[in-house]
Structures are given as structure tokens and as C-alpha cells.
Amino acid sequence: MADTPQAGATSSIEDQIRLREQKADLLREKGVQPYGNGIVVPHTTGFVRIRHADDDAAQLEEDQSEPYGIAGRVVALRTMGKATFLSLRDRTGDLQVFVKKDKVGDQAYEVLKLTDLGDIVFARGRAMRTKTGELSIEATEYRLLTKALRPLPEKWHGLTDHETRYRQRYVDLSASLQVREIFLRRTELIAGIRRFLEDLDFVEVETPVLHKPEEAGGAAARPFATHHNALDLDLKLRIALELHLKRLIVGGLERVYEIGRVFRNEGIDRRHNPEFTMLEFYQAYATYEDLTALTETMVSRLATEVTGADEVTFQGVKIKFAPPWPRTSMLGEVAKLYGAAGTQPQQLDALARLSAGQWLAPVEDRQMREKFARLVSSGEKIAWAFEALVEPMLPKDRPIFVVDFPLEISPLARKRDSEPRLVDRFEAFAGGMEIANAFSELNDPRDQEARFRAQVEAAARGDQETMPWDRDYIRALEHGMPPAAGEGVGIDRLAMLFTDSPSIRDVVLFPLLKPEESH
RNA sequence: GGGAGCGUAGCUCAACUGGCAGAGCAAUGGACUCUUAAUCCAUAGGUUGAAGGUUCGAUUCCUUCCGCUCUCACCA
Known part of the structure; x- marks a missing residue:
């Protein structure tokens, strides 16, 4: 087999996969197992970043500690002949690796040349700063651990198609x-x-x-x-x-x-x-x-x-x-809208006397109006009116507790002692969503x-x-x-x-x- | 389930009123030992979601289907 894939290769996805498979074969010929295992990875990129966050180039040059060993996915690759920068991503984030042919040796550099975006690699070396100041690992050892056969999404926009992001979450997570x-x-x-x-x-x-x-x-x-x-x-x-x-x-x-x-x-x-x-x-x-x-x-x-x-x-x-x-009271707000005054029992009595026409009068939404026909109890109608008329008006900048729920829509909640047509229940809303529902539990078996x-x-x-x-x-x-x-x-x-x-x-x-x- | 929108190269997006399907990134070959959306030269990559229809000609117009997004309904 030739040393490198031949010119004239096409770049449909099938062709890209085939090329990468050929590279995996070339690696095997060089004695590199493209799906090896058992590598010891002593550090994370985050460990290196944190440890040297404040060190300048001179301090790093004087650092005589053991070299770092990191592994991860290659998410960017910039080659300049006999020197290459690659961005390596592990679970803690990204770190640049600087691979120079004269530092890693000819054989490792050949492996590097067979590395594609998306491959999982290992690099060992001391921390350094490039002339632009970016913390990097200057590789003295470079290994390829896993050959990726499919390309990563585009580096600048990443993966934006929702469907692909959800279906192929592994790509989404790798890329973003x-x-x-x-x-x-x-x-x-x-x-x-x-x-x-x-x-x-x-x-x-x-x-x-x-x-x-x-x-x-x-x-x-x-x-x-x-x-x-x-x-x-x-x-x-x-x-x-x-x-x-x-x-x-x-x-x-x-x-x-x-x-x-x-x-x-x-x-x-x-x-x-x-x-x-x-x-x-x-x-x-x-x-x-x-x-x-x-x-x-x-x-x-x-x-x-x-x-x-x-x-x-x-x-x-x-x-x-x-x-x-x-807090807001479901009963209280609905009573207010329908002119039902007085104590909670009086409010409930007044609401129970409302005709269908009176209930429907303030509600314009067609589908909410249709839904009303299916309601039987007064309690369901109160909840319906709250949803139609009050919920849209709830404050958006704070969570809010809704209390004073009717009995009929709360089959597991305890009746309120002072008014058994209500239950001791709240729902918490935030961001326009119900986030919690709670009540004193009904423990009377009958x-x-x-x-x-x-x-x-x-x-x-x-x-x-x-x-x-x-x-x-x-x-x-x-x-x-x-x-x-x-x-x-x-x-x-x-x-x-x-x-x-x-x-x-x-x-x-x-x-x-x-x-x-x-x- | 109803309504609206979208679906073009691996990815991100173009393509006028129906007239040869294009770019950037990625890929491939070459140059390059401090780049970071690296750069430069060259090359290749398409069943335009699927099927049908209208038309001399369809990515474009129509129908049906599939998927996604938003929205309404149901719900947390």
C-alpha cells in the first residue's frame, strides 16, 4: 500500500470514511493499534489549565516537574509542515498541544500526519506558552488512541440542526x-x-x-x-x-x-x-x-x-x-373576576350559581370556550377560569405560588378544615411553567x-x-x-x-x- | 391530532420571475517548525428528504408521503 492516500480521492461521506479506514490500516502497518486500550492518562486538560493559569512563559520554562499526559478528541488541527498545533478536548475542556517533529521524533510525527479531526489522541509533554501566550503542551510523546471514521461538524458554526443534535447527541456533545x-x-x-x-x-x-x-x-x-x-x-x-x-x-x-x-x-x-x-x-x-x-x-x-x-x-x-x-389565590382571583365577594365560602357559593353564559362571558379564546362544555363541577370551572384568565397575567420575573385549589381537581389532597370545597394545595410556577405541585396529604381512607x-x-x-x-x-x-x-x-x-x-x-x-x- | 414554516455536499448556508446546482469549513495532493476561523497553490465532493404531476426544461410550481421546528390542544 502507498504511504499516503492517493490524490483524486473524492470527499463524499462514504469516501471520507473509506479514506479514514485506509489511514487506520496504515497505522496498523506502522505498528499503531488504531483502537488500542490500556493507556494510562495521568492528567486532565483542566488540571494543567488551573495549575498554570498564572504562569508566564519564563516560569513554565523553569518548571522542572514531571511532564503532563493528557488524552482527548482532536477538535482543531493546524499543521505547518514540521510543526502542528492541535486542540485537544477532554471532559474538562480544551487544551492546545504543540507537536514539533524534532521533539516527538519522525515516527510519532508520521502518526500525527495520519491524524484526522475527531480522532482520540494522547500527548505527553511539559506545559509552555506560545509566543501569543496560549498555554500549551509541548509534546515529547504523541500517540493515536482511536481512529474516528466520520468527520466532525464544521468548526465555526458547529452542529445547529436540531434533529441531528438530538438524534446524534454524541456529535452534539463532542462539538459543543x-x-x-x-x-x-x-x-x-x-x-x-x-x-x-x-x-x-x-x-x-x-x-x-x-x-x-x-x-x-x-x-x-x-x-x-x-x-x-x-x-x-x-x-x-x-x-x-x-x-x-x-x-x-x-x-x-x-x-x-x-x-x-x-x-x-x-x-x-x-x-x-x-x-x-x-x-x-x-x-x-x-x-x-x-x-x-x-x-x-x-x-x-x-x-x-x-x-x-x-x-x-x-x-x-x-x-x-x-x-x-x-402568592396568588386561585379562588380569590377567579372570584374577583366574576364579582363574587365575601368570605371563601361566600365566593364559592356565588361562583357555583354562575350560569354557563356568565362563566363564558369574559373568555374570548375559542378553544378555551369549547373546553368549558366538558366541565362538570364548579371546581373544574374555577380551575378553567384561572387558566384562561389569570395564568397569562402571572408575574414573569418571580416564581409564584398558586393556592386555594378546588377539591374536584385534587383527588389525593386533604380538604381544608375551614372550607372543605378547597384543598390544602399549591402549585409553583416559574418561567411560564408549572415547576412544583404540593399538598397536605389526604389520609382519611373513607x-x-x-x-x-x-x-x-x-x-x-x-x-x-x-x-x-x-x-x-x-x-x-x-x-x-x-x-x-x-x-x-x-x-x-x-x-x-x-x-x-x-x-x-x-x-x-x-x-x-x-x-x-x-x- | 389541528395550523404555519423548514428539509440543497460530512457541516454551515446560497441559487432572482421555472433556464448549466454554488460558496465557506471539512476532505484529497503540494508548500510551510509559534498556529489559533492559520495561510498559499491545486483537486474532488450532489438521487436538492421520498414518490408522483405540470412543463421543452423543476432546488424553484402542484399533489401525496416522511422528518424536524414553532404553535394550538392534552399535560408536568
Whole structure:
């Protein structure tokens, strides 16, 4: 075989792959294993960068410490005959490597000449500064560890096509340090949640993902169906963590949390992926009021830990997470809009007397108007009016707690002692998204039975997002669940807020896409 | 599921009113021992998402399909 690939080669992707395969063969002929293993990599680029951040060229020249050994992907390559600069990227970032033929030797330089953008390489050498001042490794040893057969995206614009970024996340992550940062922040967010809750004496648990049909409740959503062959058992993928975690509260664990994937068989959009990550935590002897304080403290601290500040810019709007967060009353705001004055019971009475025409009068949106026809209870109508008329007006520069939820849309929440048509519940909104939902837990087994009955009746009317009647959960409550409060937090949405990502797909490593074969 | 937009070389993008499908980066050959969007000379790279239609002629116009993005609905 010739020493170098021949001129006249073409550059379609197939040809580029073939050329790189030929280079791998040439490396083998030179005794270099293009997919070797077992190399010891003693340092990261970040280690070198930090250690020599303040050293000038003269100081580095006097440095007599052992040479550094780093490995990573070649993301830039500039050759000037017998000297080459390459940018090497490892998990900590990039560092320039300066390879001179007279320093590494002829054979290593031949290997270098067979190196392509995207290859994984190893370099050993002392730190130095180039004449323009860039910290670099001056290689005395150069090895190729992995031959890449496909080219990297264009160096200046990178990979911008969303579809390719999501389908080939490995390319996206290789090409973009910003994308890496997003996912590192997501990881830091989850670690921060664990630290925060562990400090409060919560224990992390794992509950089943595979639910029997009667267990697949805890939220208003349609589940995915699956099947266990050996038991010949139809199963659902969980839509929430709630009912199992509360069984653990019955069992006396008192403070539990789970961070886990849940699955909802519904539409996909900027805020929704069919599988997403929820934090749910339950605390015995706490009320939903306690959880407002916990939530604003936790989220504000997470914002600081993940982004460096408790003020975050999301899609051009600054959001201040520092406690206390403002509150708004779902009942109160709706009552105000419909002229229902007085105490909460009086407001509820007045709203219950409204005719369909009166409810619909202030709502212009056609689809919201159509949706009204499907509503049965007064509580559903209050939530509907809040969504149509109040939610769009919520402040954008702060998270906000919405309180005073009606009973009918809260089948697992405790009734308020002062007004049993309401429940002790809040939802937290930020950046136009619901980020948390919490309530004092319903622990009266007979009341819970009545709520399940209402769900089953709603299902009979055609509602597809009702909860099943979970008899074992009732049995658990019959054993006595201490008074408790619990909360669910959408991890993906916090990740969006803390990385200024417009789509959930930007914070999920491998979002669900339709198959690509059929393009 | 409804509506709007987009799909051209490995990547990022052009192509006027329907008239030979082009550039930069990447690639290939050559020069170059301090470059950093390296530079210089040369070369090559296309089923224009797919199928059909209109037309002398389609990247361009029409139909259907596929995928993505935005949006509405559902939801967290």
C-alpha cells in the first residue's frame, strides 16, 4: 500500500470514511493499534489549565516537574509542515498541544500526519506558552488512541440542526462545550437536590416503575401499556411516584423522596417529553404550608449552586428565586373576576350559581370556550377560569405560588378544615411553567375512597385521565398514615430554567423522536 | 391530532420571475517548525428528504408521503 492516500480521492461521506479506514490500516502497518486500550492518562486538560493559569512563559520554562499526559478528541488541527498545533478536548475542556517533529521524533510525527479531526489522541509533554501566550503542551510523546471514521461538524458554526443534535447527541456533545455545560448543570441540579433533602433527614428510595393497572395513578395522565410474559400480566409504566411513596409514609419511614423517570402517554412539545424525571418527596407531620417554605429555599439554593446566582435569565426574562415567593389565590382571583365577594365560602357559593353564559362571558379564546362544555363541577370551572384568565397575567420575573385549589381537581389532597370545597394545595410556577405541585396529604381512607369513586365516575363519563381505584392504597391508609405533606417537582423544567433552554429536548440527552429510517 | 414554516455536499448556508446546482469549513495532493476561523497553490465532493404531476426544461410550481421546528390542544 502507498504511504499516503492517493490524490483524486473524492470527499463524499462514504469516501471520507473509506479514506479514514485506509489511514487506520496504515497505522496498523506502522505498528499503531488504531483502537488500542490500556493507556494510562495521568492528567486532565483542566488540571494543567488551573495549575498554570498564572504562569508566564519564563516560569513554565523553569518548571522542572514531571511532564503532563493528557488524552482527548482532536477538535482543531493546524499543521505547518514540521510543526502542528492541535486542540485537544477532554471532559474538562480544551487544551492546545504543540507537536514539533524534532521533539516527538519522525515516527510519532508520521502518526500525527495520519491524524484526522475527531480522532482520540494522547500527548505527553511539559506545559509552555506560545509566543501569543496560549498555554500549551509541548509534546515529547504523541500517540493515536482511536481512529474516528466520520468527520466532525464544521468548526465555526458547529452542529445547529436540531434533529441531528438530538438524534446524534454524541456529535452534539463532542462539538459543543455549551451543550456539555447544560447536561453537567442538570447533573449538578440533581446532586444538589439530594444534598438538600439528605440534610433534612429525607431518605432516598426506589419504587416500582412497572405498575399494575390499578396502581397507575397519582396524576391525571394516560399511561403507557406493557406486558409481563412469564406472569401473562398487563402492566402500565408509572405516571407518578406518589402512591407508593405514601405507602412508605404509612410504613413509618416518615421522610422519603425519589428522583425517577415517569412516563405519560401524551403529546410532545417544548415542555413535554413522554418520559421525564420527577422528584417527589413526602414528609410526615408537615403541611403544605411547610412545603412552600421548603420549596422556595430549595429552588433558590439550587439556582445558586447550579448557575452561580439566585437570579436567572430565562428566555430573556430575569427570574429572581430568592424567598419569599409571592402568592396568588386561585379562588380569590377567579372570584374577583366574576364579582363574587365575601368570605371563601361566600365566593364559592356565588361562583357555583354562575350560569354557563356568565362563566363564558369574559373568555374570548375559542378553544378555551369549547373546553368549558366538558366541565362538570364548579371546581373544574374555577380551575378553567384561572387558566384562561389569570395564568397569562402571572408575574414573569418571580416564581409564584398558586393556592386555594378546588377539591374536584385534587383527588389525593386533604380538604381544608375551614372550607372543605378547597384543598390544602399549591402549585409553583416559574418561567411560564408549572415547576412544583404540593399538598397536605389526604389520609382519611373513607374520604380517599370517595375521591376514587368520583374518579371512576369521571372515567365513565369519558374522561381519559382519571385515576384508577387503588384498593391496596386504601388498605394502606386504613392502617393509618400520619398527617403528611408531599410534593412533586419537574426536574427537566428546573433544568430548562437553570440552563436557559427553550425546549425540554435541550435538557434530555436522548429525547424521543420518530424513527429516522423513513426519511 | 389541528395550523404555519423548514428539509440543497460530512457541516454551515446560497441559487432572482421555472433556464448549466454554488460558496465557506471539512476532505484529497503540494508548500510551510509559534498556529489559533492559520495561510498559499491545486483537486474532488450532489438521487436538492421520498414518490408522483405540470412543463421543452423543476432546488424553484402542484399533489401525496416522511422528518424536524414553532404553535394550538392534552399535560408536568
